Amino acid sequence: MSEIVLETEKLDKVYKLGGRSIRALSDINLKVERGDFVSIMGPSGSGKTTMLNILGCLDRPTSGKVILDGVDVTSVPEEELYKIRRYKVGFVFQTFNLLPYLSALENVELPMEGTGKSRGEMRKRARELLRLVGLAERENHKPLRLSAGEQQRVAIARALANDPSIVLADEPTGNLDAKTKYEIVRLLGKLNAEQGTTIVMVTHDGAMASHARRVLFLSDGKLLAKEKMGLLAKEKLACPACGREIQSDHAFCPHCGRKL
Numbered sequence: 001m002s003e004i005v006l007e008t009e010k011l012d013k014v015y016k017l018g019g020r021s022i023r024a025l026s027d028i029n030l031k032v033e034r035g036d037f038v039s040i041m042g043p044s045g046s047g048k049t050t051m052l053n054i055l056g057c058l059d060r061p062t063s064g065k066v067i068l069d070g071v072d073v074t075s076v077p078e079e080e081l082y083k084i085r086r087y088k089v090g091f092v093f094q095t096f097n098l099l100p101y102l103s104a105l106e107n108v109e110l111p112m113e114g115t116g117k118s119r120g121e122m123r124k125r126a127r128e129l130l131r132l133v134g135l136a137e138r139e140n141h142k143p144l145r146l147s148a149g150e151q152q153r154v155a156i157a158r159a160l161a162n163d164p165s166i167v168l169a170d171e172p173t174g175n176l177d178a179k180t181k182y183e184i185v186r187l188l189g190k191l192n193a194e195q196g197t198t199i200v201m202v203t204h205d206g207a208m209a210s211h212a213r214r215v216l217f218l219s220d221g222k223l224l225a226k227e228k229m230g231l232l233a234k235e236k237l238a239c240p241a242c243g244r245e246i247q248s249d250h251a252f253c254p255h256c257g258r259k260l
């Protein structure tokens, strides 16, 4: 049975700036199931970063609720929110945000500091994660000695360090060249398909968005009713015998009869 990891109810965000009010989000109702990979597309200024920051408890809505793993995080006091950010959410940013004086391995270890893990456990987990993102050979490199794509891989490994309920990625391919951005979005797809990592990625790049399972659209702070299936959903929902589309709850392929 599907389980909802993240849900919003009537989310609104109004910024006050110099006596003016800017409505950045309006009546956002979103549901993300465990194991989903949702991309949210929208033009510049449509509210993508505002929404992701609120989903990840970096900012609070003006009104409405965010329910993460069954907890209404909008009513959690500020001084306890760090726990949710640390254990429940993994962030990936456009500009990677790695600490320049730490190695790849140390950057991945950082979110595990103070979580009760021993040095050895932290090192083991960080190594596993660097292997998972294809960077086992680069663990001692500092960010300046890594390519942009490699830096983003380290940032993705870091986001997974505390095994979060959800990974939130804000334009993770925005600073990458045409070839590297495909490698990064495919890595996110692989983590979703093979590790079951739940991901919400915002982007204004349709080619990147289409790699997810679902594509939602944000326009002027409103989530549009239309929704598209992404490549990952199509890959998942093809019958292995005849290749035609099937539903996840089908026991037999309705086209060729193969047992699924």
Ligand SMILES: Nc1ncnc2c1ncn2[C@@H]1O[C@H](COP(=O)(O)OP(=O)(O)OP(=O)(O)O)[C@@H](O)[C@H]1O
Binding pocket: 015, 016, 017, 022, 023, 024, 042, 043, 044, 045, 046, 047, 048, 049, 050, 051, 204
């Ligand atoms: N701290 C702030 N104070 C006032 N207005 C803000 C603030 N942050 C964002 N806004 C406004 O809210 C709206 C949504 O901004 P947001 O950064 O969420 O858009 P975005 O979709 O992420 O854009 P981009 O693709 O350029 O990153 C914009 O009109 C922006 O000017």
Ligand SMILES: [Mg+2]
Binding pocket: 048, 049, 050
């Ligand atoms: Mg933005």
